[in-house]
Amino acid sequence: MSQTVYDVIGVGNAIVDVIASCDDAFLKAQKIEKGAMTLIDETRASELYGAMAPGKEVSGGSAANTLAGIASFGARGAYIGKVAGDELGGIFRHDLNAAGVDYTTAPLTDGPLTARCLINVTPDAQRSMSTFLGASVFFSGDDIDADKIASARITYLEGYLFDRDEAKEAFVKAAEIAKAANRLTSLTLSDSFCVDRHRAAFRQLVRNHIDILFANEAELVSLYEADGFDEALDAVKAETRIAAITRSEKGAVLIDRGETLSIPAEPVSKVIDTTGAGDLFAAGMLTGLARGHDLETSGRLGAIAAAEIISHIGARPNVSLKLLAETYGIEIGD
C-alpha cells in the first residue's frame, strides 16, 4: 500500500450552484420536478436562469461539497473534477482550494462552459435542481491521478458521473486503481432518477467495486426495484459491507456486515435549505471511518454535519465542523 497522504479523495462533477428562492407555482410553470435533479442543456439553462429570481453563486457539486466538509472536519481531502477556463471555473477552483482541499485537475481548454446547477428553493426548504453539466463531464482517464487515488484511504465517487459515458469511464478507472492499492471505495447514488437511468451499471458497480455505499431511501428502493424500504435494506446487506441510508428528519440507517444501526437526525431550530444534506452526511461519515472511529460515531459526525448545512443557504459549511464536533465531545484525531 502506498503511503497514506489523503483521508478521502473525491471524484465528481465540478459545478457552481446558482441558488434562488421561488414558490411552488414557479416550479409548476417551469415544469420542474420538485426535489429532484434534472439535466438540462445550455439553451434551457439560459432560459430558466432568465426566469429565476436574483441568485447567489456558490461552488457546489455533490462530491466537492463532501470534500469541503471533510476538510472542515480537519481531515485531508483531494478532489478530481473538470471545470472550464472561465470565471465560474475560477470561482469553483478558488473555493475548493480555500476550503483546504487539494484540487489540481487541469481546466478544459476547448469545450462548453463550467457546469452550473440552477437551484430553486421553495419556502418548505426543498431544493429543485436543474443542472447543465457543461465542462464537468469532459474529463478523461488522463485526469484521474493514480498516485493520489492510491494514497487516499477512501476513494469517493459521485453517482451523477454516470450520466455521461466519458465521465463513467474515468469513474470506473478510479475505482479500479483504489482496489488495486488495497484502499476502500465509496459511492453515493446521488439521485433516484439517476439510479433509474443507470440501474444495471450501478448494481454491478456496487456488487463488485464498492465498500461503502451512500443512498437515500428513494435511491435505494430504486436501485433494487424493491417493494419497500425493508426489502431494499435486505438487498443491500447482501451486496456491500457498509451502507448509509439517509432518511431526512428520520435520521439514517447504517449497515455494517449485515448489522443495522439507527442514527437519529440532529435537531435544527429551523430548516432553511436542504441542499447538500446528503453530501455533508457523507462528509461526516467518511471522516469518521477514515480516522478510525466506530460506525456510530461516524454516523453521528454525518448527522452533525447535515444539521449544520440545512440551517443555512448553500451546501458548504459556514463553521468549522471540527470545532462543532468537539462541542459534541467528538475529537476527530489524526
Place this chain on the structure above:
Amino acid sequence: MSQTVYDVIGVGNAIVDVIASCDDAFLKAQKIEKGAMTLIDETRASELYGAMAPGKEVSGGSAANTLAGIASFGARGAYIGKVAGDELGGIFRHDLNAAGVDYTTAPLTDGPLTARCLINVTPDAQRSMSTFLGASVFFSGDDIDADKIASARITYLEGYLFDRDEAKEAFVKAAEIAKAANRLTSLTLSDSFCVDRHRAAFRQLVRNHIDILFANEAELVSLYEADGFDEALDAVKAETRIAAITRSEKGAVLIDRGETLSIPAEPVSKVIDTTGAGDLFAAGMLTGLARGHDLETSGRLGAIAAAEIISHIGARPNVSLKLLAETYGIEIGD
C-alpha cells in the same frame, strides 16, 4: 416635466460582490483598512482573492443595491451602470432585472472584466471592501439615457463614481439632465476616503446640483473638514434641502430645510453583515420621498430596510420590503 415613468433612477458602479469570512489577523496580514472601501488593481484583486476564504458571489454595487431595495418596496426603479460581456456581467444583469429593476446599459465590448468587490467580513459583522473597478467606470455620456432620467422623480448618484474621470463626466451629465427636467437629484457620499479624494468636487456638486444628500457621520465630517458631527450638520443645513446622515446603531439624523429629525435604528436580533446598510437606508428613504410620504415615514422605511439587510449575508433584500413595511403599518402607495 416629462411623464413620470420611474420613481428613482440610479447611476453607479456595476459590481459583483465576493463575500467571504475572515478574522482580524487576515485584514492585518493583507493590509486591509477595516470597514473601508479600498480601490485595487486587477493584479492585486487576483492575489487577494487567492488568499481569501471560500466565497459567495452576489450582485452588488452601492446604487444597484439601493435600486434593488426600491423595487422590493414595489416602487419603479431603473439603473445605469457598466458591466463587461463576461459571466459576472451576466450575473449582475440577471440579478437586477430579476429584482424588477429596468437595466439596459449595453455591456462593454472591449476592455477590462466586470468589476468585483472582494468583501471580507469579520466576526463583528464589519465588512472591509477591496474593489477592482474593471468595466464599471468605462461608461460615457452615451450610456446616460436622457429620456429615462427625465422621466424619473429622483435621479440617484453614487459618490464612488467620482473615482474615475470618465464616470464622473457621465455623473454630472445625469445630474444636469435631471435638473433641466425639473426633477430631484440625490447623491450618496459612499465612503469617507472617497470624499477625501474628491472633496472640492463633491462640495461643489452638493451646493449646486443636489437636493437630497446621503452620508454617514464620517463622510459628512470629512466633506466639511468639520471639528465634529454638530459642526458638519450645520454646514450641510446651509447647502442642501434634504440630508440623511446615517449613524449605525444610533439611527439616522434627517434634515429638511434646516429642521432636524432623529430616526432610531430598527432593532435586529443579530447583526450578521453590515454590507449594504447605507444602500438600503437610501432605498427606503428614496421610496418614501418619491411616493410622497413625509420625512419621518421615509426615514422609518430606510431604517426598516437597513435592519433587514444587516440581518443576513449580502446587500440585497431577502424578503419583500413592501410586505415588511406593511407589518409596520406603512403602505407604500402609488
